[in-house]
Amino acid sequence: MSLLDRVSTLIRANLNDLIDKAEDPEKMIKQVILDMQNQLMQVKTQVAIAIADHHVLEKKHKDNSDKEAEWLRKAELAVDKKQDDLARAALERSMSFKQMAGSFDCLVADQKIEVDNLKSALHKLEQKLAEAESKSEMLIAKHRRARMLAKASDAQMAIGDRSHSATFNRMQNKVQRAEAVSQVKSEMAGDNIDDKFAALEKQDEIEKLLNDIKARRAG
Numbered sequence: 001m002s003l004l005d006r007v008s009t010l011i012r013a014n015l016n017d018l019i020d021k022a023e024d025p026e027k028m029i030k031q032v033i034l035d036m037q038n039q040l041m042q043v044k045t046q047v048a049i050a051i052a053d054h055h056v057l058e059k060k061h062k063d064n065s066d067k068e069a070e071w072l073r074k075a076e077l078a079v080d081k082k083q084d085d086l087a088r089a090a091l092e093r094s095m096s097f098k099q100m101a102g103s104f105d106c107l108v109a110d111q112k113i114e115v116d117n118l119k120s121a122l123h124k125l126e127q128k129l130a131e132a133e134s135k136s137e138m139l140i141a142k143h144r145r146a147r148m149l150a151k152a153s154d155a156q157m158a159i160g161d162r163s164h165s166a167t168f169n170r171m172q173n174k175v176q177r178a179e180a181v182s183q184v185k186s187e188m189a190g191d192n193i194d195d196k197f198a199a200l201e202k203q204d205e206i207e208k209l210l211n212d213i214k215a216r217r218a219g
Contacts, residue, residue: 061104068097
């Protein structure tokens with residue numbers, strides 16, 4: 001089970017139900033609080049790592065964008081010097097860095113979502129932990145009174161069909177992942193011919209950029 005899954009389970013946990021179902025309520029509530037504290041430390045660590053990774057990706061995106069602009073300036077210089085072959089080579093470099101910058105742009109966006117998800121989980125877990133710590137003694141006392149008043153409440157401990165729903169959701173996620181993997185493999189199978197057409201289109205774009213630069217410099 002992933003860290004976020006474990007945290008989600010703790011966040012959704014109903015402390016009253018946990019105590020009602022426990023043979024030793026006091027021991028159970030202390031264990032739940034300890035689990036929350038441990039998970040809280042792990043989430044804090046993951047948030048810090050995710051933020052650091054986000055900064056690294058942002059820097060790589062900026063570096064590639066800067067190199068794209070640098071090689072475009074070199075292409076313009078080559079055009080000024082009437083060296084078209086050198087200009088084409090510079091434009092090809094510029095396009096390569098532009099593509100890399102675009103890839104890092106997507107990674108930065110994805111990492112931002114991951115950071116936000118972790119921060120949200122951290123905030124919710126902090127709230128849940130504060131609630132558990134403030135209510136633990138009260139909940140234990142409430143449980144003891146309830147046991148003295150009526151043992152019939154044991155019938156309310158049935159979990160129901162939620163486990164079946166969780167199993168179905170896990171199976172559904174596995175099927176969706178398998179479909180995604182199959183789609184990627186199918187796309188990869190056509191990469192060779194796609195690469196050839198991409199190379200042709202790339203050369204056309206380089207020629208177009210070269211002509212645009214010439215036109216601007218002539219103007």
